Amino acid sequence: MFPPMDVMDSGRMTIAQDPTGAMFGVWQPKNHIGAQLVNQPGTLCWNELQTPDTESALNFYSQVFGWTGEKDATGYVTLSTGERRQAGMMTMDESWEGVPPNWTVYFRVEDVEASAARAEELGGKLLMPITDAGDLGRFTIVQDPQGAMFSIIQFSVPADPPPGY
Numbered sequence: 001m002f003p004p005m006d007v008m009d010s011g012r013m014t015i016a017q018d019p020t021g022a023m024f025g026v027w028q029p030k031n032h033i034g035a036q037l038v039n040q041p042g043t044l045c046w047n048e049l050q051t052p053d054t055e056s057a058l059n060f061y062s063q064v065f066g067w068t069g070e071k072d073a074t075g076y077v078t079l080s081t082g083e084r085r086q087a088g089m090m091t092m093d094e095s096w097e098g099v100p101p102n103w104t105v106y107f108r109v110e111d112v113e114a115s116a117a118r119a120e121e122l123g124g125k126l127l128m129p130i131t132d133a134g135d136l137g138r139f140t141i142v143q144d145p146q147g148a149m150f151s152i153i154q155f156s157v158p159a160d161p162p163p164g165y
């Protein structure tokens with residue numbers, strides 16, 4: 001979308017679009033290395049690509065970042081570097097009509113109901129009901145007052161998320 005650029009002395013960045021249409025950013029750290037705290041309540045815990053063509057996306061991200069993909073019985077693809085799970089990928093079907101391919105970020109919360117209610121009190125809106133994610137936990141998608149979307153998740157495991165997340 002634009003060539004790599006310096007962000008003062010913090011690092012270098014660019015924004016690109018994958019072959020399926022999803023936008024993503026790349027960061028090369030200098031004085032700002034990025035997230036130092038993850039997987040704790042109130043912090044980033046997962047990234048997920050939603051795309052109609054997981055095969056093309058997997059081929060692209062494998063070549064760009066060296067990620068490998070493992071598809072489960074539901075068709076969900078986990079993207080990894082070695083043993084470290086980096087992100088997930090799900091196929092968008094016709095029920096996603098009007099939603100472009102996208103990356104979404106998940107933030108871990110201790111209480112998804114309380115966090116969803118607080119988001120609404122602050123002017124956000126829930127784009128889907130709080131949903132069960134099997135053994136993983138419960139989540140919802142939130143749109144903030146400026147229109148940005150993100151997900152919040154309460155893991156079933158109280159102390160730590162599943163290994164690799």
